[in-house]
Amino acid sequence: MIATSFLLPFLLAAQAGQVQVQHDGHAYNPHWSPDGKWLAFEVNQYGDAVDLYVVKVVSGNTGIPQKVVIPGVSSSFSSRGSVVAAPVWHPQGNVIFEGSNSGGTQRLYYWTPGGQAAAELLTLAQVKGDLTWPTLSADGMRLAFVSDSAGNGDLFLWSQQTNQVESTFTSPFAEASPRFSPDRTMLAFTRKNKGTEDLFLWLGPGSEPTMLRGGNGDQTRPVWSGEEIVYFSDERGEMHWDIVVTDKAGSERRILAREVRLPMRAVPALTPDGRAVVYTMSDPERADRLMITTLDGARTVEIPTGLVACGEPDLVDIGGRVFVAFTALPNAASDFRQLHILEVTGRLP
Amino acid sequence: MFHPLLLTPIAVGMALAAEARAGTLEEGEHVRLSEEMRRFAKRNAWKGVEAAYAEMLALEAKGVALTFDDHYLAAQAARGLGDINAVHERLSRAARLEATEEVTGWLSELDATYGTVDLRNRRKAAATLVPAQMPFAPDQRASIEAAAQAVASSGRYEGLLPAGEYTFGGQAVSVKPGSVAPAVALVDEKAPREPVGIAWLGPRFSLGPAFTSAGDPSEVSWDPDTFQPPGWTGMGGRAGVGLDVGFGRHLGVMAEVGWHGGFGAALSAADTAGVSTALGEPYDVRGSSLNAGYGFLGLGLRFGAWWLDAGPLWTVGSAYTSEVVDESDGAACIDCVVGARGTVMAPGVTAGVSRALTRVGSLEGALSLNVGGQNDGSRMYTWGQLAFTLAPGSRRSNR
Numbered sequence: 001m002i003a004t005s006f007l008l009p010f011l012l013a014a015q016a017g018q019v020q021v022q023h024d025g026h027a028y029n030p031h032w033s034p035d036g037k038w039l040a041f042e043v044n045q046y047g048d049a050v051d052l053y054v055v056k057v058v059s060g061n062t063g064i065p066q067k068v069v070i071p072g073v074s075s076s077f078s079s080r081g082s083v084v085a086a087p088v089w090h091p092q093g094n095v096i097f098e099g100s101n102s103g104g105t106q107r108l109y110y111w112t113p114g115g116q117a118a119a120e121l122l123t124l125a126q127v128k129g130d131l132t133w134p135t136l137s138a139d140g141m142r143l144a145f146v147s148d149s150a151g152n153g154d155l156f157l158w159s160q161q162t163n164q165v166e167s168t169f170t171s172p173f174a175e176a177s178p179r180f181s182p183d184r185t186m187l188a189f190t191r192k193n194k195g196t197e198d199l200f201l202w203l204g205p206g207s208e209p210t211m212l213r214g215g216n217g218d219q220t221r222p223v224w225s226g227e228e229i230v231y232f233s234d235e236r237g238e239m240h241w242d243i244v245v246t247d248k249a250g251s252e253r254r255i256l257a258r259e260v261r262l263p264m265r266a267v268p269a270l271t272p273d274g275r276a277v278v279y280t281m282s283d284p285e286r287a288d289r290l291m292i293t294t295l296d297g298a299r300t301v302e303i304p305t306g307l308v309a310c311g312e313p314d315l316v317d318i319g320g321r322v323f324v325a326f327t328a329l330p331n332a333a334s335d336f337r338q339l340h341i342l343e344v345t346g347r348l349p
Numbered sequence: 350m351f352h353p354l355l356l357t358p359i360a361v362g363m364a365l366a367a368e369a370r371a372g373t374l375e376e377g378e379h380v381r382l383s384e385e386m387r388r389f390a391k392r393n394a395w396k397g398v399e400a401a402y403a404e405m406l407a408l409e410a411k412g413v414a415l416t417f418d419d420h421y422l423a424a425q426a427a428r429g430l431g432d433i434n435a436v437h438e439r440l441s442r443a444a445r446l447e448a449t450e451e452v453t454g455w456l457s458e459l460d461a462t463y464g465t466v467d468l469r470n471r472r473k474a475a476a477t478l479v480p481a482q483m484p485f486a487p488d489q490r491a492s493i494e495a496a497a498q499a500v501a502s503s504g505r506y507e508g509l510l511p512a513g514e515y516t517f518g519g520q521a522v523s524v525k526p527g528s529v530a531p532a533v534a535l536v537d538e539k540a541p542r543e544p545v546g547i548a549w550l551g552p553r554f555s556l557g558p559a560f561t562s563a564g565d566p567s568e569v570s571w572d573p574d575t576f577q578p579p580g581w582t583g584m585g586g587r588a589g590v591g592l593d594v595g596f597g598r599h600l601g602v603m604a605e606v607g608w609h610g611g612f613g614a615a616l617s618a619a620d621t622a623g624v625s626t627a628l629g630e631p632y633d634v635r636g637s638s639l640n641a642g643y644g645f646l647g648l649g650l651r652f653g654a655w656w657l658d659a660g661p662l663w664t665v666g667s668a669y670t671s672e673v674v675d676e677s678d679g680a681a682c683i684d685c686v687v688g689a690r691g692t693v694m695a696p697g698v699t700a701g702v703s704r705a706l707t708r709v710g711s712l713e714g715a716l717s718l719n720v721g722g723q724n725d726g727s728r729m730y731t732w733g734q735l736a737f738t739l740a741p742g743s744r745r746s747n748r
Binding site: 071090092094104107110112114115116117119120121122123124140160161162163 | 390391392393421422424425428429451454455457458459482483484485486487488490
């Protein structure tokens with residue numbers, strides 16, 4: 001419900017800077033490094049390849065994006081058939097992502113911007129199968145991911161200190177989209193069950209997951225904000241996505257925004273202080289702006305961008321300045337979605 | 350006629366053709382290995398890449414020029430296998446061929462995240478290399494594990510190590526990025542060698558009660574020519590004074606002279622009633638006795654408050670004993686008292702253990718238990734003493 005919210009539209013469109021991508025394709029899924037110096041994003045060529053790029057950002061201005069190449073690809077210009085996607089950042093500045101060559105196994109890789117070539121994060125000896133959905137604890141010491149080594153996707157944990165991989169719990173279902181609680185003891189995740197995706201919580205070793213939200217439609221891509229969990233839901237109807245917040249007991253639940261645009265892979269984008277969620281609308285008439293709603297639902301801010309079909313927002317605080325990266329068509333006639341950066345300092349609700 | 354000189358250009362031509370063919374074969378093998386390397390790399394099969402690169406190096410020795418991609422993929426293989434030093438060396442070779450951004454960036458990253466160490470373990474026991482915190486990057490973890498394996502197996506690792514804090518055999522090692530850490534060599538700690546010199550020096554006093562046993566001779570005889578009275582026992586005492594010198598923490602020598610007395614029981618009145626001496630005089634009842642002086646040279650060992658000493662002993666003195674002779678036994682009289690007085694000269698050995706208890710000025714006071722055994726050729730003299738000993742305290746004593 002947004003009945004208690006009120007809208008504060010800005011009359012003038014903000015000026016968003018556009019990142020220059022050298023190759024054709026739609027830009028998707030931007031993710032800021034924790035220090036805001038780097039921005040990783042995907043370029044989807046809709047053929048058979050998804051490429052990962054990382055660009056250096058200084059005061060909202062970007063340089064030339066650098067393509068991340070996985071081992072066995074000779075240069076940055078010949079990775080046809082590879083999928084390199086789903087970046088997440090380690091606090092020490094490494095980007096972790098999924099990667100596979102054409103026909104290859106999907107594995108997790110890491111790369112240091114401006115540094116060494118990308119390399120496999122976890123070896124086959126440590127864990128087998130296709131590895132997807134990497135996510136890190138806030139301190140970077142724990143990694144959760146999904147492996148299909150046992151058939152369906154199961155959740156696994158890796159410890160930086162021990163370099164050991166361990167399974168979480170056994171399940172005949174396919175799990176996905178894990179996210180650590182701020183204290184890294186719990187995991188929120190989703191599970192495919194009877195055709196729909198449900199929201200679950202795992203309290204740690206020795207416990208069985210408990211369902212927070214199931215029923216109609218999909219409940220997907222959870223992200224923690226303190227003790228609460230924010231996620232996307234289309235339980236009102238297929239492809240009618242809402243942003244919902246619930247407590248970790250699943251007892252309190254409120255809809256923050258309706259008819260939002262579902263990102264390609266990302267979780268709901270929270271402001272750096274975790275007090276509000278940033279999203280875009282599925283309605284083309286209202287897809288030219290960024291929407292920011294506090295998690296209590298009390299206030300919503302709209303930031304027009306002057307662009308078309310905005311989506312995939314991600315925010316970062318760089319020394320008190322807040323920037324949002326998002327993708328959009330520069331105009332209605334554009335062929336490809338581009339990556340844009342906009343400073344929103346002082347404009348958050 | 351076929352002129353032999355015609356063979357020369359033919360032979361040279363054949364040789365050149367063979368050399369060209371060999372070069373082509375090796376180049377072909379190089380292409381095959383390059384493709385094989387790439388296939389292995391796509392599967393993250395770094396041992397396969399490493400093996401292919403080793404074959405390439407053999408081809409290089411035959412004149413085949415390796416490419417940037419060869420060295421660059423080999424650097425990735427070395428990283429996957431934890432050989433960070435090989436990573437650096439192969440990247441440097443790649444950079445010499447083509448200083449691309451990815452190679453120079455990687456080399457810069459190595460300089461920014463690794464330092465050089467020289468760790469050697471010369472101890473008998475194995476030493477472990479333990480990081481304060483394992484880094485995130487797998488190549489850094491692998492390089493730490495490889496270094497730890499090297500010091501465990503060969504006792505030495507020299508090369509790059511991720512910047513951070515470590516302990517090596519319990520010793521702290523700090524690795525700074527881009528710098529060379531001081532070499533660390535672990536050695537077994539030896540006990541400090543005792544300096545040659547006087548550890549203690551001073552007078553020595555010993556005083557205490559003693560129990561003395563003059564043993565029986567092999568055969569009792571009252572014959573004046575083979576005079577051997579029976580043995581006796583008695584309480585007495587010993588008192589000595591001497592010099593005690595210590596060399597080093599534990600070792601010392603001592604010399605001591607003193608008095609050793611022992612006093613046995615007298616014949617009872619019932620035994621001697623009406624008995625006269627051999628001279629026909631009334632018997633004056635007197636007990637057996639030993640009055641002797643002794644000299645002792647000893648070797649001393651000190652372990653904290655415990656002292657041990659042992660050494661040769663020489664006793665010179667006189668002894669007296671008496672007996673009622675009721676058999677002839679060669680005696681000059683029958684049923685008379687025969688008093689025997691003679692000189693005792695008996696070498697022997699003594700040993701003692703002491704426990705230092707108190708300090709008296711510059712001396713230490715100890716409770717001692719001393720025992721000794723001497724033989725004058727006819728009988729054994731054995732004795733035991735509980736004594737209070739004053740001896741110089743050690744200047745290097747831990748006490």
